Amino acid sequence: QKDPHYKDDRDTMVHLFEWKFDDIADECERFLGPMGYGGVQVSPINENLIMRNRPWYERYQPLSFKINTRSGNESSFASMVKRCNAVDVRIYVDIVVNHMSGDANPAVGTGGSTANTSSRSYPAVPFSFADFHQPVCSISNYNNATEVRNCELSGLHDLDQSKEYVRSKIVEFINRIIDLGVAGIRVDAAKHMWPQDLKVIYSRLNNLSVAHGFPAKSRLFIYQEVIDLGGEAIKKGEYTSLGRVIEFTFGIVLGNFFRGNEQLKFLKNWGNGWGLLPSEDALVMIDNHDNQRGHGAGGATILTYKLPKQYKMATAFELAHPYGTTRVMSSFNFTDPSIGPPADKNGSILSPEIDPKTGTCKNGWICEHRWHQIQQMVVFRLVAKNDPINNWWDNDGDQIAFSRGSNAFIALNNDDEDLKQSLVTGLPAGKYCDVITGQVKNNKCTGKTVEVGKNGVAFVDIPASAEDGVLAIHIGRQS
Ligand code: ARE
Ligand code: CA
Numbered sequence: 001q002k003d004p005h006y007k008d009d010r011d012t013m014v015h016l017f018e019w020k021f022d023d024i025a026d027e028c029e030r031f032l033g034p035m036g037y038g039g040v041q042v043s044p045i046n047e048n049l050i051m052r053n054r055p056w057y058e059r060y061q062p063l064s065f066k067i068n069t070r071s072g073n074e075s076s077f078a079s080m081v082k083r084c085n086a087v088d089v090r091i092y093v094d095i096v097v098n099h100m101s102g103d104a105n106p107a108v109g110t111g112g113s114t115a116n117t118s119s120r121s122y123p124a125v126p127f128s129f130a131d132f133h134q135p136v137c138s139i140s141n142y143n144n145a146t147e148v149r150n151c152e153l154s155g156l157h158d159l160d161q162s163k164e165y166v167r168s169k170i171v172e173f174i175n176r177i178i179d180l181g182v183a184g185i186r187v188d189a190a191k192h193m194w195p196q197d198l199k200v201i202y203s204r205l206n207n208l209s210v211a212h213g214f215p216a217k218s219r220l221f222i223y224q225e226v227i228d229l230g231g232e233a234i235k236k237g238e239y240t241s242l243g244r245v246i247e248f249t250f251g252i253v254l255g256n257f258f259r260g261n262e263q264l265k266f267l268k269n270w271g272n273g274w275g276l277l278p279s280e281d282a283l284v285m286i287d288n289h290d291n292q293r294g295h296g297a298g299g300a301t302i303l304t305y306k307l308p309k310q311y312k313m314a315t316a317f318e319l320a321h322p323y324g325t326t327r328v329m330s331s332f333n334f335t336d337p338s339i340g341p342p343a344d345k346n347g348s349i350l351s352p353e354i355d356p357k358t359g360t361c362k363n364g365w366i367c368e369h370r371w372h373q374i375q376q377m378v379v380f381r382l383v384a385k386n387d388p389i390n391n392w393w394d395n396d397g398d399q400i401a402f403s404r405g406s407n408a409f410i411a412l413n414n415d416d417e418d419l420k421q422s423l424v425t426g427l428p429a430g431k432y433c434d435v436i437t438g439q440v441k442n443n444k445c446t447g448k449t450v451e452v453g454k455n456g457v458a459f460v461d462i463p464a465s466a467e468d469g470v471l472a473i474h475i476g477r478q479s
Contacts, residue, residue, distance in 0.1 A: 001202065001220060001242065003218075004039060004090065004325055005183045006038035007088035007090070010089075010382060011326070014328045016369075017330060018056060018341035018349060020070070020076075020351065021071050021072035021080040022080065025080040028080075032089045034087075035378065035379070038089070042093055042094065044062070044094045044096050044188070045177070047063050047067075047069060047110050047124070051104070053339075056338070057295075057338070058340075060156075060188065061101035062096050063100065063108075063110075070341075078181075081180050081181040082181060085212055090183035091183060092184040092185060093186070094185070095174065095188060097161075097188075097193075098156070098158065099157055099158050099189070102152075103155065120132050132159060133152075138152045139153055143232060148233065148234055149193060161194065161201065167200060179206065180209075180212075183208060183220070185221070186224075186246075187222060187224040190224035190239060191224075222243030223245065223246055224245050226238075227296060228248070229297060240277065245277060247277050247282040247284050248297050251284070251302060253274065255286065256301045258310045258314040261301075268400075270323065279324055283325045284325070286314045286329065292305075294337050304329075312371065313470055316436070317410075319374075319380060320381070320384070320410045321389070322387075322388065326381065329368055330367055331365075331368060333366055341364070350363055354370075359372075379435070379477075383475060384474070388404070389404065390403045390426050391423075393423050395419070397415055399415050401423050403425055403426030403427065406428065409426060409427055410470065410471070410473075411460045411462060413463075418461070418464050419463075424455075425452050427456060428452070430451075432451075432473035433446075433450075434448040437471075439477075440477055448461070
């Protein structure tokens with residue numbers, strides 16, 4: 001349950017936050033598949049409460065388990081999963097099963113279902129009063145594990161997963177999407193559910209669908225949202241026997257580093273230790289849909305697309321380092337942290353428009369996953385395979401470099417001084433194209449060419465004023 005089931009030697013998933021299913025399918029075929037991405041996390045797919053002004057977070061207020069949201073319906077979902085699997089890109093669904101909606105009157109859903117939220121009546125499931133934790137209480141003390149699990153998170157009506165009927169409805173929903181060909185789930189608010197209840201639910205899930213190309217007896221990839229920065233009652237380690245856990249410390253610490261608050265040289269032993277989970281238990285990111293806008297945990301240290309140079313450096317480090325299963329965020333532009341995705345007057349989500357020249361997105365979509373530097377680091381990661389970090393170098397300050405075995409080499413400069421240095425790259429002698437400043441086009445490198453000598457040494461040059469403080473070369477891109 002910790003294996004993302006990437007096809008062949010693919011790697012890294014992207015969260016296409018709030019994208020429509022048809023657009024995701026197109027993106028799998030025209031970009032993610034060809035580029036080597038392993039999979040896509042999609043926003044919650046089951047029917048949600050329609051809220052005034054359509055904030056993005058309405059999708060975390062379920063009204064039923066019907067697949068019907070602003071991203072599309074069950075048939076467009078099924079078609080997306082098929083089309084993405086066909087080009088070797090896996091689909092992971094964000095599952096919201098800790099709770100249903102908060103109070104709303106009237107409560108009408110994206111699939112037309114209604115609910116009487118104050119009496120906990122959700123006829124489209126159906127759920128009723130007895131399926132929710134009682135007495136009703138709200139979470140305020142994170143040092144009390146029972147309160148965190150049995151009370152309401154921000155007024156969201158809290159399902160009781162110890163009840164057989166509630167379990168059966170959740171299992172039914174997840175099994176339905178497994179049979180449609182998904183490879184995994186993000187378990188929203190897993191911290192707010194008892195591990196023993198989740199264990200029962202997970203144990204009843206079907207194997208992945210052989211009809212959709214998964215090997216026999218493959219188990220669903222499970223990664224759970226358990227925010228644990230230390231100092232609370234609930235520990236991330238309580239969930240690692242069930243699946244992976246999203247390691248929130250990762251992006252917070254790296255955000256702090258690449259904002260310049262800590263010297264990069266201290267990243268030499270980054271990974272296990274550092275208060276991070278063991279690598280094989282962790283799913284990691286620089287930012288997510290919550291903490292990029294001040295929700296969830298991390299606050300102002302989180303880096304986002306709004307600080308592109310630092311963000312790209314932190315992401316390059318994430319993808320170059322062997323720790324964890326990596327996820328890349330793909331956002332829409334916002335200033336108001338509540339605002340939903342780009343939409344027309346009727347609230348229908350707009351498709352991202354892609355600039356044919358640059359391959360970047362327009363009309364409000366940021367598409368970090370298409371940024372040249374990020375996309376190329378995804379390739380770097382799959383070329384690096386499982387090779388260890390070798391040839392660590394630092395200037396005793398904010399300049400670092402390392403190789404991944406003899407497949408790939410990266411240098412980062414977060415210093416006020418230029419990095420100009422002969423460094424051991426670990427790579428075979430030859431001419432390499434720096435994938436950050438350019439690419440190989442018609443057999444020519446459009447960016448910096450790096451010459452590695454017979455001894456594996458190359459001269460590395462990253463000016464302090466460079467657009468990107470990164471240089472990355474690997475055996476897949478020689479010129
Ligand atoms: C919205 C409104 C609320 C309102 C509620 C009900 O903002 O004011 O009371 O609706 O009407 C998202 C948004 C919420 C939103 C919710 C439902 O972030 O603002 O509420 O959708 O629309 C905790 C949880 C963690 C959770 C974060 C946000 O532990 O699970 O809070 N993250 C997930 C998703 C979110 C989503 C939900 C859960 C709910 O990723 O997108 O909420 O499905 C410490 C603790 C953390 C805690 C954190 C913040 O760091 O350690 O555990 O995270 O503080 O409180
Ligand atoms: Ca709960």
